[in-house]
Amino acid sequence: MFKVKKSEIVFFLCLAYGAAVQAGVLSGEQDTGDIVLLDVNPLTLGVERV
Secondary structure, rough: OOOOHHHHHOHHHHHHHHHHHHHHHHHOOOOOOOOOOOOOOOOOOOOOOO
């Protein structure tokens, strides 16, 4: 259905966007409008490097 190559997803960019949105919501200083934050997977996946 959603076939995306792994190389097209930039992990650090996704992390930065999520952190910026969460910081804006938690600080209350910025108008975040109708943004809703969801914990998709709050637990570790257990992925290890080889």
